[in-house]
Amino acid sequence: MSRNVLVVEDELSIRIGIQHTLTAEGYSVESYEDADSALQAMTERSFDLLITDMRLPGISGLDLLGRVKELYPGTGTMLITAFPEIELAVKAMRQGAFDFLCKPFSNEGLLIAVERFFNYRELKRENVQFKTSAGLDEMIGGQAMQPVFERIRAIADACTPVLVLGPSGTGKELVANALHNLSARNDCEFIKINCSALPEHLLESELFGHEKGAFTGAHKRRVGKFEAANGGTFFFDEIGDMPLSLQAKLLRVLEDGEITRVGGNTPIRVEVRTVFATAKDLDAALEEGAFREDLYYRINVVPITLPPLSERGDDIIKLMQHFLQLYGARHGKEGITISPKAQNALLNYDYPGNIRELRNIVERSVLLTQEGVVRLGHLPQRVRGEEPPAAPGCVEDTVGLEDGVRQYERERIIHALEQTGNRKQLAAEQLGISRKVLWKKMKDLGINS
Template sequence: MSVLLVEDDMSIAIVITAALEAEGFSVTHCDSVAMRDRLLADSAFSVLVTDVMLTDGDGIAGLPGIRESFPKMPIIVLSAQNTLDTAVRATDTGAFEYFPKPFDIDELARTVRQAAMSSGAEMSDAQDTPTPGLPLVGRSAPMQAVYRMITRVLRNDLTVLVLGESGTGKELVAEAIHQLGHRSAGPFVAVNTAAIPAELIESELFGHEKGAFTGAVARHIGKFEQANGGTLFLDEIGDMPMQAQTRLLRALQSGTVRRVGGRDEVKVDVRIIAATNKDLEPMIAAGTFREDLYYRLNVVPIQMPPLRERADDIEALARHFLQLAAGEGLPRHQLSADGAELLSRQPWRGNVRELRNFIYRAALLARDDIIDAATLDTLLVSQPRDATEGSPANLDDSVIRWLADTAPGAGQVYDEALAAFERPLFSQVLRSTGGNQLRAAQILGINRNTLRKRISELDIDPDSFARRN
């Protein structure tokens, strides 16, 4: 189902859009009477949600004509003018509901759903294929703070630095700024600076001329030029080599780039959004990140909250990912209330990315149409933990998690913890040596007899590693 949202306050529009898209609606947004009328003439919508005060006039004045032209389309009116007159005018137009501001976003979402169902539409129609829209999902207080920051940079080209742990959705913030801002008609080019070899990063960013280096058989246009007129997203900026940092700073200061091996300065018009999961200030102190580049990038910082700080959003995110999974060909499922509650209690150390991957796995493996707590509990027990999901391995966190999960008895904590640590350690080293205990002891830095004694106590079979090789 599709909703036409007519709202001139962008911060409110973002929150409403996120809430409705989490419920499976496709949302089209505009901020004027003229654009509303053009959109209604070109497309069919299940529900119209409109503010009263718009950029070019009164949002209520034209509603009788809209009611006449689209008698089956419910209309919901929003207004900051919380007067009796406004409420009466909204009611006189035959509005399905009237919401004075501030209103409860959950209640609005429920009302839009009721309005859509009353018009004879079905949710399944909207979910057959996912529709593009605001990429961020969530209505928690931390996310509303993010939305407010996004709205402040939409009508300008200030450089934005998005901070947050891995998997929190930093690139989605960049996409939202691009899609909702005045550069939306231009290209959005994303570059993971950590994934490019140090010797190639300047060529990737700034381009190169033919013959600039071995293998440069033709001119290459870099990411800056590819993003001309749009947005360049520099992810993992904290991993950029120092030499490239220097050239990046020069490009930001001058608005021009010089291709590797070239002489001419090429003028570029790009908005820069950078992101990192690292704390850059200690890196500045250590001399691994330029202080002047940091201040050039950190004009508008946006801090993405980890998922553990926005647990209220987990249910909406899970339902959103189930819809996306169905749109990508996986079986269609619904999430039960107890399943949502179980998901909300999980730590999700890999943040939204880990949750997304888990939901896709659940969509693939679940046998029933309804995914409940029992199904999820089984999948959570067998859930793999790898380096691509979540933050890098942390021994402190592992010990805390082991203590919580194992709960060893009094007087046994040290021995059981030592065994839990040594068993995977010795196994991995023996695997790397093909079961050779002498070489394994040398790598570990312990006596061979000590290793032999411990692997016997831990019931580790060194010959099993020899057979694998």
């Protein structure tokens, strides 16, 4: 682990003393007498910790801390201060400084403070590694998803915009969640907006906020989602549906880092990590003039493409088991299982709706089963690969409700028996009932073997 320390102190004796003390303990130390020299050194190489006196010639120590926090957020900071300046030092700590040393301080006190910083940094690094494994818990996947997981881990802590591509229902929002949870921003806001869910005039106000009186109904100032997400992550779902006029305004925010409320004139600085998602073909949208080329290149810095569920092999089984547990617990049917035939049908289905469709199918099946086992008959006909039987759909309107239900049940059972060659167990599984219930219904409905 690197332990590079930059010391800025205008008193020569103190500067040399700090450098000798830290160097003797194995730290790599550079020291300067003013902030300008220190900032120049930071442009040439990286430092883990900056220790600076509060009072310096030229730029003050507080101003130096502000510059370093803005330009080199990964560098820790520590202040050296005289006793009367302790209040200012505490204020600096609230703004991000790790600690302060009050003159005169001993070599032991210096070493304890510096070691405490590096211990803290190591704990933080271990915590990030833990989050890297835990932050993807919501995402289930095998071999086909490993490139996606690797890219998420690689870019989670960057400020670069991310564009998540993939068919509807493949889990694009889960990618945005993982990027936020694995980043250092995870204790800040994670704001989401669906660009297709709001009309243009409301979408602009949602994004940028508005001043009182900006339009009819604007009775008070409203903070927009960009301001609310400051320091955190902003997820734009269905970015391909954003109106062209708003695309231009969004581009300006991404380029300048400033927003202006609707009806206002004062620019407001925002620092937000943006994640975009769409199921649309943005290349086609560019050709049609429905999406701005400059915005496309601005948001498509790091793309993540999700494969359709039909290309994810054994992931279907993993997701199936996950949803069985989830909805079994939600609907009071813990321990629910799935029959081999139902599982085979789910494995052989194409899933045009991807994971969202599988989730809905499993929840429906959990609700329908009464025996703790999802059977073939609990699945929709499209999944079973069946054409709907003609007779049940032809119950005459003149038939009463009770008789109509009996007629429908009778025809469904006869249809299942015909399909299974009169094998009762198979027919029962197809209908989603037990063999015992099938025998009883056959008797009640006058169906002979």
